[in-house]
Amino acid sequence: MPELPEVETIRRELSPYVIGRSVRGLSLPWEGIVRQPSLEEFCNRLIGQRITGLGRRGKYLIFSLSSGQALIIHLKMTGSLWLKDPGKFVRAVIHLDDGSNIYFRDPRKFGIMWLTEDEESVGAKLGPEALGEDFTAKVLSEKLKKRTAPIKALLCDQGLVAGIGNMYADEALFMAKIHPMRAGGSLTEKEVKRLHKAIQKVLRAGINDKGASTDTYFRPSGEKGSAHWQFRVAHRRGENCPLCGMPLERIVVRNRGSYLCPKCQKP
């Protein structure tokens, strides 16, 4: 499940292979992966373009093109980009002018890509970058005021803050000792500060460990990341709390599995 650390890892590791290269062709084993414009126009506009940069906004990858347009890719839950043929589940292949290929692997076909003339539009509906300078504890505190939804749901809301998903939300809440079902507006200033710090820590650690391969995430080389080995609650079903030894709990928040320690994270 690519979240900010996974998408950032892919951006960093893919960049040297694509920047400066031109798109020579396109294979689409599953055409539904292209959202817009029409298939024919998508190919016409993309083929021949040089990739001038590779950026990221939230969980979106942004390939800047020499035409001034941009190719946007969202990997959703099971997508990954490969430098070699992964074998199964290839939904699209971008052929580059040096003979190399980028393979879009996605078992569940949730991932999408599209062309836009305005790459800034990608961020229009997104909140501040979770690791950006403008995402301060004060900003978080303002955004949580008067909110009654569970803090876990709010952390995963990309319009509130961009980049956090299910796994890193669980990790940040555990580190800050806050129960995922607490209403956003009920957090004290102290708790918000702890949570803000925890978000920075778990995301930076995730990037350092090149992402978490709990399931279908792979790096462009096909290697896995190692961030999940550092997880203290996320995906640790049936295990005990690393701090107090209590059995971890799994609850459902907004239709998403959430892991927590019932003793360290009181309701």
Add this chain to the structure above:
DNA sequence: CCCGGAACCTGAAGGC
């Protein structure tokens, strides 16, 4: 605007 739940989609894993 805010909140919660369903839908999208398919493979892996576990129970019987």
Add this chain to the structure above:
DNA sequence: TGCCTTCAGGTTCCGG
């Protein structure tokens, strides 16, 4: 062996 159920979760849409 094989069928069935459950689980996985980013985003979008819809109803209240």
